[in-house]
Structure formats: C-alpha cells, structure tokens
C-alpha cells in the first residue's frame with residue numbers, strides 16, 4: 001500500500017515537473033542540445049528569463065541593460081546547450097555562471113579601458129574545449145604523455161626514475177622526494193630537465 | 207598539501223566577479239591549483255543559483271520588476287535567429303613560462319592570460335619581475351627568486367597577496383609552497399627569502415611598498431621598479 005502511494009506521488013511530481021527540478025532542467029537542456037527542441041527551450045525560457053530579469057534589474061538598476069543581459073544569457077543557453085556538463089553541476093548553476101560572465105563584461109564595456117580582463121579569460125564557461133587546459137596543468141600535454149614511454153628510454157637513469165614515478169605511477173613531486181630520499185628541489189630540477197630533453201627528442205622526431 | 211587559502215569572502219567575490227582584476231587572477235589561479243577551493247567555489251555557485259532561480263513562485267518584487275517584460279517577444283527573437291555553428295575554439299594557449307632557461311607550467315587562469323605577461327626585468331641580486339597587465343588600479347606581477355635570495359624587509363601601505371606558482375619561499379612565520387595563498391595587510395613587516403629552492407610567485411599589491419630596514423631604505427627608489 002505504502003509503495004503504491006509513493007509511486008503515485010512520484011509520478012505526480014514528474015508530470016508537474018518544473019525547471020526548478022534539477023533533473024528536469026538538465027533533461028530540457030539535453031533536448032535543446034541534441035534536437036534543438038523549441039518546446040524544451042521555451043519551457044526553460046519561461047522559467048529562467050523572468051528570474052534573470054529580476055536579478056539583472058537589481059544589479060544594473062537599468063531596464064534596458066537588464067533586458068540585454070537576459071537576452072544574451074538565454075541566447076547562449078539556446079546556442080551552447082551542448083557545453084552543459086551535467087556531471088559538473090546543475091543546469092541552474094550553469095545558467096548562473098553564464099549570466100555572471102555577461103554581467104562582468106557589461107560592467108567593463110562601459111569603461112573602455114585597455115588591458116581589461118574579459119570574463120571568458122577568467123571563467124571559461126562557454127569555451128568549446130573546456131576540459132583540456134585545467135587538466136593538463138598537472139600532467140603536461142597529451143602528446144608528451146603518449147610518447148613518453150618511448151623517449152624515456154633515452155633519459156639518464158636518475159631523470160627517468162623521477163619521470164616514471166610522477167607520470168606513470170602518478171606520485172606528487174613531494175612523494176617522489178620522500179620515496180627517493182632527495183630534496184624536493186632536486187626532484188623539480190630533474191623533472192624540468194627531463195621534460196626539456198623529452199620535448200627536444202619529440203620535436204626532432206617530427 | 208596547500209596550507210594557505212583565500213578567505214571565504216575572497217572566494218565568494220571571485221564567484222560573483224566583484225574583486226579587482228588583479229585579485230580575480232590571484233584567486234582564480236589558486237582555485238586552479240586547489241581542489242578544496244574548487245569544491246567551495248562550486249558550492250558558492252550552487253548557492254547563488256539557488257538564490258536566483260530556486261523560488262518556484264516569483265515574489266512580488268520580482269513581479270513588479272517584470273511589469274514591462276515582454277518575454278514572448280524576446281523568446282520569439284531568440285528562436286528566430288539562425289543557428290550559430292559551434293565555432294572551433296580549440297585555441298592553443300601557451301601554457302608555459304620560460305625564464306632563465308627554466309620552464310614553468312602555468313595553471314589555466316594564467317595560461318588563458320599568457321598574452322598579458324610583459325617583459326622580465328632583473329631586480330636586485332637574483333630576482334626577476336614581469337608585470338601582468340590586467341587593468342585596474344592594483345598591480346599584478348610575477349616575481350621570480352633564485353635559490354638563496356632575500357627581499358629587503360618591507361611593509362606595504364595597502365594589501366599584498368602572494369601566491370606560490372612553483373617553488374618555496376620562507377618568511378618569519380612559515381614556509382610557503384606551490385598553491386599557497388598569503389594575504390597581508392599593511393601593518394605586517396616581513397622578509398621573504400628562498401633557501402635551497404627557487405620560487406616563482408604571483409603578487410597583487412594595492413599600494414607601493416616601503417622598505418624599512420637600514421640599507422634598503424636607501425634603496426627606496428628600488429620599489430619604483432615594482433610599479434613601472
């Protein structure tokens with residue numbers, strides 16, 4: 001009996017689902033991304049646009065700028081839904097970060113200053129290839145990773161050991177220093193020298 | 207292990223974009239390097255989104271703000287636009303910094319702003335500096351110290367934030383390593399130095415430095431080097 005009621009309640013919430021339900025909003029974005037569903041987008045628009053408008057009006061105190069922010073944000077949602085990554089956060093969080101970026105650029109646009117930072121240089125929310133940069137900071141570039149094994153053979157033994165522990169065994173530089181009983185600075189300089197050597201080897205092979 | 211992090215307030219204002227450009231770069235770079243602060247940033251973003259979009263019913267003041275909002279017209283306009291082809295934005299960022307024959311991998315925030323990094327200039331002894339042009343009134347600079355280098359004791363009129371990008375430096379109170387973020391107000395005197403390792407840091411200063419120890423007071427023009 002209990003189960004029946006629960007199932008029924010669940011189904012009821014499903015059918016009346018609104019975009020404030022994270023799963024529903026994510027599903028709508030997926031429809032926009034894969035099928036360019038106008039229906040799904042309209043539903044997102046009717047939920048998010050008025051709330052964005054209220055936020056933007058409070059931020060700018062100017063009707064026209066607020067409208068511009070809403071339009072630009074929702075246009076990005078329409079065109080860039082494929083960049084939404086459900087495993088990284090909710091749909092509403094993604095839309096918030098788009099609006100935050102647009103607000104940031106709007107605030108600077110009026111000042112016409114040289115050298116000013118742009119939002120996408122700080123928060124690459126809408127960069128087509130968002131993943132690579134943040135991830136390869138720790139592990140250098142992919143090319144290097146793939147060819148590493150081959151070229152490693154040509155490194156001096158001490159450098160090779162450090163490189164293998166870091167890039168193959170995935171240890172931090174500190175862990176390598178501890179494991180080998182050598183100063184962290186030595187690990188770092190060996191890593192630097194080894195990477196430099198590897199780069200030369202790879203480039204001379206191209 | 208990163209020991210020193212930006213404050214909750216710094217992280218919050220990083221998320222909303224309401225710090226100076228130099229501080230946005232500093233906090234952003236720390237976040238690139240720190241999984242703990244990445245989680246906090248994510249949490250703050252979720253909280254902000256919840257605040258903005260979480261209410262099912264639009265409250266009165268929202269409704270008032272939306273009196274003249276013709277949603278249908280805007281919706282129709284957006285849908286009527288021709289579809290934008292996803293541009294290939296696989297830009298190649300130079301994610302490396304080369305100095306004195308050494309190579310440093312730059313975290314994402316710095317790599318995306320690589321074009322803002324100016325010329326390196328040698329300062330006293332084994333110290334180098336390069337400005338990072340980000341606009342705003344405070345000054346963002348890379349400072350590189352070779353092994354066994356000491357900065358003359360100094361205080362700041364304003365605030366100084368320092369982030370270790372690579373290496374170690376010490377001052378009177380602690381040692382600071384990759385990712386550590388230190389925020390000092392104007393009252394603190396300190397003497398940063400490196401020992402047997404070199405150190406690349408990023409610093410944001412919102413007022414010129416004052417050198418306080420004997421000899422370096424004579425070198426006060428030195429401070430102008432930081433603010434060229």
Ligand SMILES: [Zn+2]
Nearest residue numbers: 211240242243
């Ligand atoms: Zn942190």
